[in-house]
Amino acid sequence: MESVRRLRIIGKHQETPDTATFTLEAADEKALPAYRPGQFLSLILYPHGKEIRRAYSFSSSPATDKALTITVKRVVNGAASNWLLDHVDAGDEVLSASVAGQFVLPAPLPRRLVYLAAGSGITPVMSHLKTLLATPEGPEILLLYANRDSANTIFKKQIDDWQEQFPERFTCRYFFSREKNAAHSTFGHLNKSGFEEALHRFLGRRITGAHRRDTVFFLCAPNALMRMARMTLRVLDFPEKNIRQEFYQPVRQPALRTVDTTKTHTIRVVQGGEQFQFETFEGETILNAALRQGIQLPYTCKAGVCLTCLAQCTGGQVDLVFAESTRREGSGAMINTCIGYAASKAVDLKLE
Ligand code: FES
Numbered sequence: 001m002e003s004v005r006r007l008r009i010i011g012k013h014q015e016t017p018d019t020a021t022f023t024l025e026a027a028d029e030k031a032l033p034a035y036r037p038g039q040f041l042s043l044i045l046y047p048h049g050k051e052i053r054r055a056y057s058f059s060s061s062p063a064t065d066k067a068l069t070i071t072v073k074r075v076v077n078g079a080a081s082n083w084l085l086d087h088v089d090a091g092d093e094v095l096s097a098s099v100a101g102q103f104v105l106p107a108p109l110p111r112r113l114v115y116l117a118a119g120s121g122i123t124p125v126m127s128h129l130k131t132l133l134a135t136p137e138g139p140e141i142l143l144l145y146a147n148r149d150s151a152n153t154i155f156k157k158q159i160d161d162w163q164e165q166f167p168e169r170f171t172c173r174y175f176f177s178r179e180k181n182a183a184h185s186t187f188g189h190l191n192k193s194g195f196e197e198a199l200h201r202f203l204g205r206r207i208t209g210a211h212r213r214d215t216v217f218f219l220c221a222p223n224a225l226m227r228m229a230r231m232t233l234r235v236l237d238f239p240e241k242n243i244r245q246e247f248y249q250p251v252r253q254p255a256l257r258t259v260d261t262t263k264t265h266t267i268r269v270v271q272g273g274e275q276f277q278f279e280t281f282e283g284e285t286i287l288n289a290a291l292r293q294g295i296q297l298p299y300t301c302k303a304g305v306c307l308t309c310l311a312q313c314t315g316g317q318v319d320l321v322f323a324e325s326t327r328r329e330g331s332g333a334m335i336n337t338c339i340g341y342a343a344s345k346a347v348d349l350k351l352e
Pocket of ligand 1: 300305337338
């Protein structure tokens with residue numbers, strides 16, 4: 001079952017006109033949640049009396065910051081983010097579910113890291129950068145960072161300070177769509193030619209096998225920008241395994257399935273020393289079935305994006321219905337309960 005924590009806001013710092021960083025401490029008797037750079041915290045909020053959940057990446061790093069921070073940007077119709085920015089302040093408490101996320105640094109570290117971020121996509125990248133720049137003789141880093149202008153660029157001062165402090169290890173190229181002639185910047189949207197040119201400037205005109213093996217890319221931007229970057233990198237022959245992405249938006253919602261209440265499946269769950277079981281109807285996701293019966297399995301996005309709901313299948317079969325494909329998984333596979341439908345009479349799951 002999901003473990004829910006109480007956290008207290010102890011600071012709120014305005015980063016740009018529409019973005020603030022919240023500093024959090026434990027409001028219950030437990031220690032602060034542990035996390036890795038690049039992971040996120042799921043907040044459970046009640047803006048208008050109705051529960052909504054959102055994932056917020058840590059902008060702090062466990063290597064350099066005692067406190068936890070998350071950075072939140074105002075978005076059009078953003079029920080959770082806008083409510084946090086407008087109504088939550090130092091002294092208030094919020095509920096949080098799990099820490100999760102796979103946008104984490106590889107071990108061992110490669111020789112080079114290239115980041116592509118846009119807007120608030122910088123938040124998990126910030127957690128990486130703090131960690132990497134605190135590591136002596138860490139990798140060479142290129143950050144490509146797209147925004148409207150410098151006034152709306154989150155963490156710009158810190159990034160500029162790092163460029164001064166670590167000129168041999170850290171380079172940032174800004175892309176400003178509405179500001180000309182700013183230092184370290186290119187005017188215009190970040191597109192394929194700008195991306196390729198920045199890569200060549202970083203790696204040299206000729207991209208070698210060593211560059212391909214020893215450079216890892218992290219993309220955290222709107223889907224269209226990440227798609228452009230991924231395709232460009234694949235054309236340049238960078239291996240798929242060296243390209244990591246953080247998704248904020250589902251690519252497309254899967255079609256709704258018809259729920260057949262005459263057919264059921266049994267889901268047996270093991271978590272720690274505990275076991276419990278529940279039934280799902282045919283056409284109902286495992287997560288929705290659990291929640292309908294008052295069983296709190298962990299989740300945030302309910303769309304196959306955030307991976308908060310991952311469980312290991314240890315028996316039976318599960319259909320994972322993504323936006324554009326269905327994959328059948330069996331024993332040993334990690335499955336997302338939010339897009340997972342039982343495909344055998346019984347399914348066994350193991351939760352961390
Ligand atoms: S809840 Fe986000 S992937 Fe399932």
